[in-house]
Amino acid sequence: MNVGLRKFPYPYRAALAISSDVDNTPDTTTYFAMLDYLNGTGSTPFGRGLGLEVGNSFWFFNGTGGRQVSYFDSDGRETDFAAPCRELWQSGHIDTLHSYGNFDTGGFTRQHAEKGVAALQAHGANIPVWVNHGNEHNSQNVGPHRPFHGGQPDSPAYHMDLTREAGLRYYWIGRLTHILGQDARRRFGITTKRWLQELVRLLRYRNIDRAFYDFSNRLILPATLQDGATVWDFQRWVNAWGEVTELDAVDLAVQLRPRNIAALIRNAGFLIIYTHMTENLPAARGLPDGLEAGLKNLKRAHDEGRLLVATSGRLLRYRELSQFVDYQATATDGGTLITIAPRLRAPVGDLALEPSDLNGLTFHVDDPDRVEVTFGGKVLATATNPPDETGRPSISIPWVALEYPRA
Ligand SMILES: [Zn+2]
16 A cells, blocks of 8 residues: 655646736726636637636725725725625635735724624635735734734734634735745756845845745745744745836736746746736736737646646645645555545644545555545545556546636
8 A cells, every 4th residue: 555645636747826916906897807808718808718717816995095996995885896806705716815905005903904804704705815915004914024013913903813713824925936836846947046046135135124035945834923823924936037027917928938837847836926917907908918828828738737727725725735634544445545634734723624625635546446535434526547747546536626607
């Protein structure tokens, strides 16, 4: 009996998510037109839907005088964004809180977090991902560093108790990377770039008080906040060195160049791409050059089983699961029984697993036809897979794509 976890859901050899910040989206129409284009299959202002799986982030509040897409208006009433936003909370396509709102001119208090969390709870929404926003006036931001007060219990901006309780588990506290693939194979290019990143940090950024590169190149790593609680901190990829500056849709086309995607697959890594895909992008003007080709190349890589493309929330959950899932393999009459434990024990605390969390979990085994996988006393539906690039056959809980509820 020889059982081990495969790094990615079968048959994929790498995994990617696009993590987009909502900043300066022209209006609600553009926001949803982009999601329809990426996830749907009907006609949209950007072209026929691609049928990919790409999530998005949102704000509850806009604390500035400027125009921004947010769930509540300045009087605390729901905007035209709220109802369609809720539909995509439920489907899992809006899975990221880009902090509670845009407070680039200050003004955040714990009451904002209370109102946001109450809306999530009233609608049974599960938002797993938090992404810090903007300048130091956003006191709500989270992280062990000085400008961030979201986790500081004696600050009027303290909200982490509420935010954790609402189910947010993965926090982007500013960590960037130039390496094409985290938790990747240690190829020469990756090892060199790890050293270079470290050198740049020491020489150029040594006086800046915030998270930088992770020398171990992990997708997720534990971070302990001022209130003593530990959360998952994750990295986002910006570029292969200096070639993009705005991180908008124009730059997304550069980030998604086929040679970058090919390198990610070769490196067998996880990648979360950092973008603002609808920043100043009026739907009427259409997509920047090269973006559609880049997205279609992603879709092909996914359909051909080379690259898993999923929302950030699902990619992060899969990465956590594949590192910390607890299972036992026992010999039965002529076969093997794999029993998955109901709780995941991770450095940031336990997680009670739902069957949907097990999506994609794949075990290398000698004879997949004689293996059963159980969870919570029930035998799970599994697929048996022929030998992969390692030469070993496997059994998997199939990866099920999210269903997009809009046309
Ligand atoms: Zn932002």
